[in-house]
Amino acid sequence: MKKKIEFRSQCPISTALDIFGDKWTLLVIRDLLFNGKRTYGEFLESEEKIATNILADRLSILEMAGIISKKKHPDSNAKILYNLTAKGIDLIPVLIEIIAWSEKYHDVHPYAKKFAKQLHKDKEKVVRQLFENFTKK
Amino acid sequence: MKKKIEFRSQCPISTALDIFGDKWTLLVIRDLLFNGKRTYGEFLESEEKIATNILADRLSILEMAGIISKKKHPDSNAKILYNLTAKGIDLIPVLIEIIAWSEKYHDVHPYAKKFAKQLHKDKEKVVRQLFENFTKK
DNA sequence: AAAAGTACTTGCAAAATGCAAGTGATTTCG
DNA sequence: CGAAATCACTTGCATTTTGCAAGTACTTTT
Incomplete structure (x- = not known):
C-alpha cells in the first residue's frame, strides 16, 4: 500500500485537494491540532467514526505527503505516535x-x-498560540 | 436528484467537509472566485476535466448548501448563470x-x-479586493 | 429547416468507502 | 509464566461514488 499521490494540475487548490480532498483527512489533522490525539486508537475514537481501513489509508497518505510523521511511543513499543511536520502545522490557518x-x-x-x-x-x-503549541515541542 | 446533505457531527470542520469534502467542489468555487466562470460549459473547460455528471451533482449540492444560486443568463435562455451567495463569497479566506x-x-x-x-x-x-469584487455587483 | 450550442441525464464499468472479522506483535494481569 | 487484552493494522466483501461515453431536450445560430 504505497501508491503515490497523482496531481491533476499545477493549481495549488487542485494539488491541495489531491492530498486532503475527501471527508476524512482533515478530520485526522483536526484531531492532531485541536484534540491532542496522537495514536491510531485515539483517531478511531472520534465521534465521526472513521473505519479502521480508511484511517490506515489516510495516515499513509498524510505521511507520504509529508504532513505527519511516525515515531515510537515512549511508553510502549506496541504504540506509535503520529505527529505533525512543519507542513502539517502550517495547515493551522486553513483549518x-x-x-x-x-x-x-x-x-x-x-x-x-x-x-x-x-x-x-x-x-x-489564536493562530499564534496554536503555532507556539506545536513548534515549542 | 435532490438528496439533502447529512451532517456527521456538529463539528464545524466535519460539517464543512460534508459539503465540500471531495476533489471537485472547491474547484468549482475556485473557478467562480478566481477565474470568472459562471456557466456549466465554462466549468467543464477547466484543466482538471470534471465529468459532466459530477459537475451537475456538485452544482446541485452547492445550491442546496446555499453557496451558489442560479439565475437566467441575460444573453440567452439556453444558458444559466451560476453565482456565489454571501455564504459562497465567505469562502474566500479558506481558499x-x-x-x-x-x-x-x-x-x-x-x-x-x-x-x-x-x-x-x-x-x-488581496482578500479585501476579492470581497469587493463580489459584493459590489 | 438543419446544425450547433447548452445544460444536463443515463447506463455501465471501475474505484473508493464502509463494515465486520481477522492477524500478529506487544503488554498487562493473575 | 501463560492467558487475555491492547494496539496497529489487514482482509474480504457489499455498497456507494466516480468516471467515461453516449444520449436527451431545449434554445440559438445559420
Missing part, C-alpha cells in the same frame, strides 16, 4: 478559516461557537 | 489559505506563485 466559515453558517457544538468567538475577537492571537 | 499553504509546499503554476507573492506582501489587501 481556522474553515472553522470560522462553518460556524458562521451552520449549527455547531457550543465549544465550537466559543472558539469562533475567540477567533472573532483576535484571530491572529 | 486563500489553501493557496498560500499549497504554494509553499508544492510545485505550482507561475501565476499561482505570483499570486502567492502578493499574498505574502499584503494578504489583507
Whole structure:
C-alpha cells in the first residue's frame, strides 16, 4: 500500500485537494491540532467514526505527503505516535478559516461557537498560540 | 436528484467537509472566485476535466448548501448563470489559505506563485479586493 | 429547416468507502 | 509464566461514488 499521490494540475487548490480532498483527512489533522490525539486508537475514537481501513489509508497518505510523521511511543513499543511536520502545522490557518466559515453558517457544538468567538475577537492571537503549541515541542 | 446533505457531527470542520469534502467542489468555487466562470460549459473547460455528471451533482449540492444560486443568463435562455451567495463569497479566506499553504509546499503554476507573492506582501489587501469584487455587483 | 450550442441525464464499468472479522506483535494481569 | 487484552493494522466483501461515453431536450445560430 504505497501508491503515490497523482496531481491533476499545477493549481495549488487542485494539488491541495489531491492530498486532503475527501471527508476524512482533515478530520485526522483536526484531531492532531485541536484534540491532542496522537495514536491510531485515539483517531478511531472520534465521534465521526472513521473505519479502521480508511484511517490506515489516510495516515499513509498524510505521511507520504509529508504532513505527519511516525515515531515510537515512549511508553510502549506496541504504540506509535503520529505527529505533525512543519507542513502539517502550517495547515493551522486553513483549518481556522474553515472553522470560522462553518460556524458562521451552520449549527455547531457550543465549544465550537466559543472558539469562533475567540477567533472573532483576535484571530491572529489564536493562530499564534496554536503555532507556539506545536513548534515549542 | 435532490438528496439533502447529512451532517456527521456538529463539528464545524466535519460539517464543512460534508459539503465540500471531495476533489471537485472547491474547484468549482475556485473557478467562480478566481477565474470568472459562471456557466456549466465554462466549468467543464477547466484543466482538471470534471465529468459532466459530477459537475451537475456538485452544482446541485452547492445550491442546496446555499453557496451558489442560479439565475437566467441575460444573453440567452439556453444558458444559466451560476453565482456565489454571501455564504459562497465567505469562502474566500479558506481558499486563500489553501493557496498560500499549497504554494509553499508544492510545485505550482507561475501565476499561482505570483499570486502567492502578493499574498505574502499584503494578504489583507488581496482578500479585501476579492470581497469587493463580489459584493459590489 | 438543419446544425450547433447548452445544460444536463443515463447506463455501465471501475474505484473508493464502509463494515465486520481477522492477524500478529506487544503488554498487562493473575 | 501463560492467558487475555491492547494496539496497529489487514482482509474480504457489499455498497456507494466516480468516471467515461453516449444520449436527451431545449434554445440559438445559420
